[in-house]
Amino acid sequence: MSSDFQNTYISKEQLYGANNYSPLPVVLEKAKGAYLWDVDGNKYLDLMSAYSAVSHGHSHPELVKTLQEQAAKLAIASRALYSEPFAAFLEKLTSITGYESVLTMNTGAEAVETAIKAARRWGYFSKGIAEDKAEIIVANGNFHGRTTTIVGFSSEPSYKKGFGPFDNGFKQAEYCGHECDCIESCNLSIESFKSQINQNTCAILVEPIQGEGGIIVPRDGWLKQIRKLCDDNNILLILDEIQSGLGRTGKLFAYEHEGIRPDGLIIGKALGGGLLPVSAFLSSKEIMDHFQPGSHGSTFGGNPLAAKVATKALELLYEDHLIENSAELGDFFMQQLNNIQHPLIKQVRGKGLWIGVELHSGDVSAKDICKRLIKKGIISKETHQTVIRFAPPLMITKEQIIWAMEQIRAVFKDIT
């Protein structure tokens, strides 16, 4: 826990920085692989990996080398010119995903905005929706980023209070897994989406598993039904896989668990290899061709440095076997967590190395547990009051998880 030395930095951040986060009391100095060190030299195992942005592990040597070489050669151009790293990145990303076309941005929120623009243009120019009438259906409990448009369709008051007025054009439906213990026959969510559809609906935009919402995993078959709803009504299905994508759930993309394919796909976070913000919107040419020069852009989106690092990050997903590791160790970790069987634990859920441990609400909050875990050398992060999130770098080893489990068990044992 924070020393006087660490407290000097904490005070400065609090004095000079905006107060829009409430960090855990650790002042970091360096990181390597799955480990973090604070300024006092204490070592921690990272079980949150910057909200899945550090899937490759901290400062992966090959990514650092790629970054350094490209930074010294050609870092930032602008899209007013072509570059070899950008061309290579587009070729790589389309070939591994099977999507025809890519639009690159930097942060996740920008890629979500891009998807919204693409869906609306498709709605007007392909589907024939009357001007300014297009609607997108989103889910309650969603998290898609922090721009004013995006927080406008959030259901979380703290994200949006005082930031209005908000855009029209978004309708909200029930996500699967929030309000009910969604069993196979439960159609509450599907009916709710269905009831929001009309002739102006251009897209359904959802996360295949809600991350910030509390690692909410819909029941099997739900996403397939959403896909069918889109097909039956000539609506685009757009998935936000910024957090769930690139191996996090044990497959390249979470939608593969359901054997479907979205019309538009949003990725970010781990795409930058834990070194840079890189995001993208992927879709068919039919959808993407509604963008022409002048219709959308970004000064830094697709810059040669980001493109080179992201290309390497994609290659390393396979070379370092990160997707298989996520599947195998995710099952192992989840099983171990399930074995704790503590009265405080309500449910353990997740896919791959993306696990939420939901506590019964009461005296001990998820943040309390996270703070106790810090004292044992583990960094994790709560979402809402009751969910502890475990999302380690995908290169974590079984030995490291076994060690982590000893600490986690010890923390729960202390609470009776």
Ligand SMILES: *Cc1c(COP(=O)(O)O)cnc(C)c1O
């Ligand atoms: C993190 C996240 C975003 C926003 O990404 P930023 O890079 O913070 O803008 C959007 N959607 C999901 C599902 C996320 O997890």
